[in-house]
Amino acid sequence: MRGLSKKDEIGHEKLNRDIRTPMQQMQDWLAESPGFCAATAILLILPVLISTTFFILVCLPLIYYVTAKPLSSEQTLPLLLPREAGIKDLKDPKPGRHGFHTARGEFMLGNLRFGKRPQELWLGFAHLLTHSMILGATGSGKTETLVSMVANYIAVGSGVMYSDAKAAPKLAWQIYTLARFFGREEDFRTLNYIKGNTSLKPDPAVRRGNNVNLFTYGSSESITQIIVSLMPPGGSENMLFSERAIGLITAVMPGLVDLRDTVGLKITPAIIRKALEFEEVQKLKRAKSITPGAREALRAYLTSLPSYSEHPVDRNGRPTDKQAEEVTRQFGFAQAYFTRALSSLSDTYGDIYMVGRGEINFLDVILRRRIAVVLIPALEKAPDEMKNLAKIVLAAQKNAISTGIPPDIEGRKEDVLDNLPTTAPVPFGIINDEFAFMMTPGYGTVLAQARGLYTSITIAGQDYAGMKRADADEAEQIAENTKLKIIMASEGLGATRELIQEIAGEGVASVASSYAMDENSMSGLYRDSKSSSFEKRGRVDTRDTRAAVEGEGIVFWRDQIVPINMFYHGLDEDNITSDYNVHRMLDVGLPTRGYGATLLEVDPPIVSAMRKAVHNGAQLDVDVDYIPEHISTPLNTALPVFRTLMVRAKGLAAQDREGLLLASIMAQLDSGAMESIDEDDVEPDTDVPASNHNPMFDKSIVDSVQTLAPPKEPDESTAIEMFDLTTTNLDSTLEQMAKESDEQHYPQTPVPTVAATQQITEKEKTDILAGSSLIASAPFLVDPVLLASRAGRSVTEREAIMLNEAASSIRDVEEALGTSLEAARSVGITTAHAIAKAVDYPARTSRPTAPSNEDEERIVLREASSVMEAWAAKTRNSGGN
Structure with a gap:
């Protein structure tokens, strides 16, 4: 050799x-x-x-x-001292080098390698916010190191989102075991793209993972960016068509978001695919529930199509709905850019994305510190398809991070700044493994923005060259924005070797100049010439990364280069949990009433109305000319009745005493109001007030949501029966209500008419009010005319009284549950309307026999009253417990 x-x-x-x-x-x-x-x-x-x-x-x-x-000697460690040391850390200077931080090591990385003692290596949460990069070849222990980082995040009460582009089911089991170990299994979510490469239909009772809807939150611009990121590259030749495609989705999404926010449209990939059809775009432009800005965006895009006409006509000059063939042809070119991506989300991954409200909400995952695992198969899909899946995940992360930033800078400090996620005690972790297969344009800016939301991002991969091949500019930006770098076992070739050399740099070393043979010795040994020279050498050699075994690496942080044995979580196939079930979650909408609704209100209704009035230019100053000199409430006649009643009716609760006082005052006000009515007065208008219209229960709006077509005008031909609310009629109504509703609690004392009230004695007044209830002396909670309008038929006096009793009972129950007065009253009125509409009177031949006398009517009302009282009592008991 x-x-x-x-x-x-x-x-x-x-x-x-x-x-x-x-x-x-x-x-x-x-x-x-x-x-x-x-x-x-x-x-x-x-x-x-x-x-x-x-x-x-x-x-x-x-x-x-x-x-x-x-x-x-200095009491230091190679990186930082752990927090429990409680002393000044001389390796953690404050900004400006004016002093040192107290030990704040909170994140365990591992132990020192090649040292006399295996010293611990710690970093603080503030340093994790400068993000991390971990590179290691297959078999270097990179995945186990990342799982150990997950254990660090969970151990301090934070959350983490782990995305792996070459994942296996073992990863989800390991992280779920960690979550269960720390009692956090309820926060665990799994987004599983693995299909098993089989055509067999799975058991519907078996869940592969949780589902998600990326379009339930966020603005139209952020949702548009998610869809645009899935577009195939257009190239320079097709730049015009790709720009027109972006214009199409940009014009359609504001209208869909308006329907989502106003009438509850649940946007899914199939809804977007349907909305991108030419006919549906025209219907969406005519929908009444979208804002003028969204309508103008649709109109502007359609008019930009060649040969498009807002009012097309046929050859004979008659109006028609058909456009020129060139219009649909140009529209189809733009629509085709989204066909593949939306088909994949709607059909292939319909079990994940075709839901109204997803079980995984990426903004919820970050703000509430959930534990989420995203499994992307590397072998089941083509590279482009896998990149689309990864782009969705990264775009969702980007959307969630941007949504957490408040749009307003004006206001109070506790509302604008103190509510940011930066006030959390520990950061949220995002780990993207095999990032070279997931890179998407613009993700480098996420690292810069995530620090502002107290989110730490870890980028991991096999080599740096793969990231540069995917996007060289993004790779360099990510390398610059990750202050902590860990190089594990790697061959150190190409771009990875260059990155290591650039980070480590060179140092000056003293080396021996030469060796010379000792001529005076018979052994002929070579001895040091006792001279040395200085030369520059690389601080890290590629042989160091090649010689590393599983779990070994080199840490680059600030100017420190530390060989490390990575912290290991200790979970393997023998000691992970023996069972794992995907969480099934209920599809529950936002609360619209009760205590939950109050938590969603930024301001009370009165405060919101006042803010809106001031914004519109109204003045809240009090004009002294409008202050009356004397109070018009007839206390001079109501108070004597109330005092006499209190002398006789002792032992009443405070609420009953206040109610009786209010009842006596209202009776006097009603008397004065009725006496002031002249025969020439005009009857009140019978139109239904617009403020009582609830768009959520309007069937025409629901139909427009389903078809994206404009709603039909409501039929105004319904006949409304007028009530003759004369003084005598009102008095008889109050008398009957008091007689029937108080029969089980108070002695039955007849209530005289208003005209006769002035002629009775004080003792008789006491007897009258003692036998009355609050509802007997109070006006109608629900207008009988409005009841007739909502029911679409005539409403009898007895029925109006019964419905008002039901409405009052429901109102009291809601107030007992903590609902505001306005909301409780609205619930009561809505209940009365629902009961009136639910009672569908059949034909005369099959109509039930009406009560023939007052005794039968009293029995019917008593039964209804007892049911409502039992309901209210049960609600109060359950609320007290």
């Missing part, structure tokens, strides 16, 4: 020369041997028992010399 063999090669340990003085060598050796120093000091103390003079003159100086260096 003509090449240099191992035995002929001179090792670097024979060439390097130690130019330190013997005293320096001795001091450095003592500093590294604290055990020897302690033992020597103890032995030197013993002579004090024999001779004090000898101890002072000889032993004490030796003790000082032996212990001075170890005691005065």
Whole structure:
């Protein structure tokens, strides 16, 4: 063999020369041997028992010399000191070099390699936010190192998102075992693209993983970027068509997002594919639920198509819906750019993406510190198909990170700055393994932005050359934005070797100049010529990376180059969990009432209305001219009745006393209002107020969501029966309500009419109000005219009374559950409307027999009242428990 063999090669340990003085060598050796120093000091103390003079003159100086260096040496580790050290870390200076941070090592990397002691290597969470890059060939232990990093994140209560482009099921099992070990299995999510390369249909009861919908949150611009990232490269020749395709999706997405936010359209890949059809684009342009800006974007795109006309006509000049053939032809070119990607998401991965609300929400994963694992198969799909899957994941990460940034800078500090994820105690970790197969344009900027949201990103791969082949500019930007680099077992070829040399640099070493034969010796040995020279050498050699075994590597951080044995989590196939079930989650929408709805409100309704009024130019100043000199409430007549009642009806609860006072005041107000009505007064308008219209229950809007067509105008031909709410009629209604609703709790005392109220004695007033309930003296909660309008039929007086009782009971229940007064009243009114619409009176021949007398009517009302009271009592009991 003509090449240099191992035995002929001179090792670097024979060439390097130690130019330190013997005293320096001795001091450095003592500093590294604290055990020897302690033992020597103890032995030197013993002579004090024999001779004090000898101890002072000889032993004490030796003790000082032996212990001075170890005691005065810096208490440091190769990287940082762990937080529990609680001392100043001389290797962690503050900005400006004015002092040092207290030990803040919180993330365990591993132990020192090639040292006399296996010192621990720690970094702080603040340093992880400068991101990491790990390179290692197959078999270097890179995946196990990344799983160990996951264990670090979970151990401190944070979350992590691990994406692997060559994943196997073992990865999910390992991370799930870690989550279960720390009691975090409820936060575990799996996005599994592995299909098994088989045509057999899986058991529907078996879940391959969780599902996700990328379009349930985010703006139209961010969703557009996700779709655009899936487009095939157009090239310079097809640049015009690719730009037109981007214009198409940019015009369609604002309209779809408007439908999502206003009428609850659940955007899926199939919905987007359907919306990109020419006929559906025209329907979307005419939809009434989209904003003028979205409508203008659609109109502008359609008019940019050659030969397009907003009002097409046929050859005879008559209006038609057909456009010229060139219009649909040009439109089809743009539509074709999205066919493959949307078909893959809708058909191949329909079990993952064809859902209304996905079980995985990437923004939720980051903000609430979930644990997510993304498994992308490297062998099942073609490289382009696998890149599309990876692009979706990376684009979703980018979208989630950008969504977490508040759009407004104006406001209060606690609303704008203190609510950012940067206030979290620990960062969230994102790990992208085999990144060369996942690279997408623009991801390098994510590393710069993620630090602002307290998110740490780790980029891992087999070599740096693969990243440069995918995108050289992105690879260089990622290398610049990752301050922590770990090179594990690698061949160190090409771009990887260049990266190592650029990071490590060169150093000056003292080496022996030559060896000469000792002529005075009969052995003929070669001896050192006692001369040395200085030469530059690389701090890291490629042989160092080739010689590394599993779990070994070299850490590059700041100006430190530290050989390391990586921290190992200790989980293998023998001690991972024995069972794993994919979480099945309920599809639950956002709360619209109750305590949950109050948590979603930024401001109370009154505050929001005032803000809107001020924004529109309204003045909230009080005009003294509008303040009345005297209160118009008839307290002079209501208070005597209330005082007399309280003397007789003792032991009432505070709520009942306040209610009776309100009832007496309302009775006097009703009396004055009815007496002021003249015969020439115009009857009130019977139109349904627009404020009571709920678009979520409008069938025409639901139909427009399903077909993207404009909703039909509602039929206004419904006849509404008017009620003659005269004074006598109202009094009889109140009398009947008091008589029937209080029969189980209060003595039955007839309630006189308003006109007769002024003629009775004080004692009679007491008897009257003692037998009344709150609802008997209060006005209708639900307008009977509005009930008739919603039911589409006439409503009897008895039915109106019963519906109002139901509405009042529901309102009380909602208030007991913590719902605001306005929301509780709205729920009660909605309940009354629903009951009125649900009662579908059949034909006269099959109509149930109506109550023939007051006793039968009283029985019906008593049964309804008892049901509502039982419901309210059960709700109060459950709320108290």
